[in-house]
Amino acid sequence: AQSVTQPDARVTVSEGASLQLRCKYSYFGTPYLFWYVQYPRQGLQLLLKYYPGDPVVQGVNGFEAEFSKSNSSFHLRKASVHWSDWAVYFCAVRGNMGYKLTFGTGTSLLVDP
Amino acid sequence: EAAVTQSPRNKVAVTGGKVTLSCNQTNNHNNMYWYRQDTGHGLRLIHYSYGAGSTEKGDIPDGYKASRPSQENFSLILELATPSQTSVYFCASGDQNTEVFFGKGTRLTVV
Numbered sequence: 001a002q003s004v005t006q007p008d009a010r011v012t013v014s015e016g017a018s019l020q021l022r023c024k025y026s027y028f029g030t031p032y033l034f035w036y037v038q039y040p041r042q043g044l045q046l047l048l049k050y051y052p053g054d055p056v057v058q059g060v061n062g063f064e065a066e067f068s069k070s071n072s073s074f075h076l077r078k079a080s081v082h083w084s085d086w087a088v089y090f091c092a093v094r095g096n097m098g099y100k101l102t103f104g105t106g107t108s109l110l111v112d113p
Numbered sequence: 114e115a116a117v118t119q120s121p122r123n124k125v126a127v128t129g130g131k132v133t134l135s136c137n138q139t140n141n142h143n144n145m146y147w148y149r150q151d152t153g154h155g156l157r158l159i160h161y162s163y164g165a166g167s168t169e170k171g172d173i174p175d176g177y178k179a180s181r182p183s184q185e186n187f188s189l190i191l192e193l194a195t196p197s198q199t200s201v202y203f204c205a206s207g208d209q210n211t212e213v214f215f216g217k218g219t220r221l222t223v224v
Contacts, residue, residue, distance in 0.1 A: 006155075042217065042218075043215040043217045044156075044203070044205075044215045045215075046212045046214075051210075090155060099169075100158065100161060100171070101158070101207070103148075104155055105153065105154060106156075
């Protein structure tokens with residue numbers, strides 16, 4: 001069965017500092033991986049997606065993520081965090097032939113001014 | 114722009130009552146999903162569909178039914194609502210080679 005683990009329920013960073021949010025996936029086969037962001041009382045919006053190819057993918061607002069098959073990871077990074085990045089971030093996995101999208105439990109990002 | 118519309122946006126139901134949450138997508142996507150979101154659990158998949166007339170059980174289907182009468186519409190049905198089903202429900206649509214697009218959510222309170 002496919003699954004996603006986001007080990008950090010909450011991360012606090014200072015504005016302007018760099019950020020890494022961790023994501024580990026479990027999937028037997030070729031995974032498609034996603035990072036979504038949820039702002040307060042809103043739905044989820046796609047930040048970036050990985051389809052098999054270049055392991056480093058770029059997303060919106062300066063976010064990027066790196067796929068590692070050996071580590072079964074898809075960590076999200078940003079070089080300089082802005083206060084508007086305060087949100088909940090979800091990692092998700094789907095198979096290349098599957099329909100089922102499975103999410104992690106999310107990481108709440110808090111930004112210190 | 115891809116659009117997924119949920120109705121109602123807010124609902125208060127009584128225990129034992131029937132609740133229907135509706136979802137409409139104008140993306141012509143084959144796949145549609147119903148998730149619930151609870152603190153500490155993230156998003157959990159209840160039911161999904163890969164086309165009109167099909168429904169599949171997700172990870173937590175107990176107490177829920179789904180209906181996909183057309184490509185555009187996908188409903189989630191609670192025949193006998195319970196307080197444990199108080200949650201925020203999200204509908205989504207997508208295809209094999211596209212991202213999944215989400216609606217704005219329905220906040221359901223069962224009293």
